[in-house]
Amino acid sequence: MHRLIPNQKISNKVRIFIEEKPITKVIGSILYWILIFFFVTVATETLGLPVVTTWLSGIVGYLPKILSATLIGIAGVTPGLFCAI
Numbered sequence: 001m002h003r004l005i006p007n008q009k010i011s012n013k014v015r016i017f018i019e020e021k022p023i024t025k026v027i028g029s030i031l032y033w034i035l036i037f038f039f040v041t042v043a044t045e046t047l048g049l050p051v052v053t054t055w056l057s058g059i060v061g062y063l064p065k066i067l068s069a070t071l072i073g074i075a076g077v078t079p080g081l082f083c084a085i
Contacts, residue, residue: 034063 041056 034060037063
């Protein structure tokens with residue numbers, strides 16, 4: 001882990017975060033908040049709040065891009081970790 005993150009303080013915080021929470025809980029939490037954003041957007045549209053709906057739609061619109069970037073990053077880091085061993 002220290003090869004990926006040169007700053008020792010950040011490396012320790014990332015290690016603690018990864019060790020304390022199983023990946024299933026992290027993924028579940030991310031999916032929970034994505035669904036919350038989605039349904040709040042639909043609710044604001046139903047209530048007739050166009051400004052809030054537009055703002056939340058912008059946030060929800062970025063979620064697939066963030067997910068894609070994360071998957072590409074994981075796909076790049078994983079082989080790099082195996083090659084470093």
